[in-house]
Amino acid sequence: MALTSGVSSGAGILSAEEVGILVVQPLRLRSVGLRVSTVVETMRPTYRFPIVESDATAALVQEGSEITESEADLGQISVTPVGIKALTTVSNELIADAAENAAAAAVIADGLVRSFARKYDKCFFGAVSNFDGTSAPAMSGLENVAYQAVNVGAPYSNLDPFAKAISLIESVGSVCTSFAASFSTCLSLMELKKFGATTDVVSNEPLLAQGEGDVSQPVSRNIFGVPLYSAPEGTIEDGVVWALASDKTFTVMRMDISIVANPFSAFSSDSTQIRGVMRLAPGFPHAAAVVKITGAVPGS
Numbered sequence: 001m002a003l004t005s006g007v008s009s010g011a012g013i014l015s016a017e018e019v020g021i022l023v024v025q026p027l028r029l030r031s032v033g034l035r036v037s038t039v040v041e042t043m044r045p046t047y048r049f050p051i052v053e054s055d056a057t058a059a060l061v062q063e064g065s066e067i068t069e070s071e072a073d074l075g076q077i078s079v080t081p082v083g084i085k086a087l088t089t090v091s092n093e094l095i096a097d098a099a100e101n102a103a104a105a106a107v108i109a110d111g112l113v114r115s116f117a118r119k120y121d122k123c124f125f126g127a128v129s130n131f132d133g134t135s136a137p138a139m140s141g142l143e144n145v146a147y148q149a150v151n152v153g154a155p156y157s158n159l160d161p162f163a164k165a166i167s168l169i170e171s172v173g174s175v176c177t178s179f180a181a182s183f184s185t186c187l188s189l190m191e192l193k194k195f196g197a198t199t200d201v202v203s204n205e206p207l208l209a210q211g212e213g214d215v216s217q218p219v220s221r222n223i224f225g226v227p228l229y230s231a232p233e234g235t236i237e238d239g240v241v242w243a244l245a246s247d248k249t250f251t252v253m254r255m256d257i258s259i260v261a262n263p264f265s266a267f268s269s270d271s272t273q274i275r276g277v278m279r280l281a282p283g284f285p286h287a288a289a290v291v292k293i294t295g296a297v298p299g300s
Helices: 016-030 092-100 102-124 160-171 183-190
Strands: 038-042 047-054 073-079 082-091 128-130 137-140 148-155 178-182 209-211 220-223 226-231 240-244 250-254 258-262 271-283 291-296
Touching: 016 102, 073 271, 082 092, 082 102, 092 271, 102 271, 137 271, 148 160, 160 240, 160 291, 178 183, 183 220, 183 226
Parallel strands: 038 250, 148 291, 178 226
Antiparallel strands: 047 073, 082 271, 128 137, 178 240, 209 220, 220 226, 240 291, 250 271, 258 271
């Protein structure tokens, strides 16, 4: 995965180790879709998830008696990682600085990370994403899943819808491990107070629990102990909160991530073009373990 030039005489910008540190690891922290799912790395062109549509029948059987045979109804879904690609032009002066300055290399990598994260999150939380400039379907997201629904029908005023979503996921044998919503929806939930104001008392204590946070997540918000992640603007519709179980929510990622530089395609401007390519796609083998909560936020 080393960043090398398009020809043998070109100088590399990032070593193989730096690609992992400056691109792959930050992407897993920056992309909400990757944070709420289990990442499966593969070299296969297509990854298949088995689905147990109905279990084999168990019975109480006396000692020495024959066990009645029954068959489980099995199926599968196939996930084919799709290429998310970016092309940018960087001046050769910056590249020269990057060879001596780790911060300059980080700036180059961070731009690719932001671009990859925004695009994947939009696909992950959307319906069917087409290849850019075409009508050919490329990636199927959460909106295209036969999810369970919790309709609030009004602005959020308490955490009851989230308790119901957690219960719905538990009823199908999974555990809710994350909530995801837009910035505006997260702000609306953060502004909820523990009780309504009266003529004598005003509550300023937030209803939403907040942890101390860490470097990767400065503000740790949670609802009934389940983390709440805020997704980039335009990724999730305001008022919508997704409840997910990580054991039933996957991202299939190809291991052959490519970060390549060509020093000659922009020769006249003393620049180098950098191309980033990674292939990944979401997979939801158990649609009932996905819950969409729909409420309202001020201004939506």
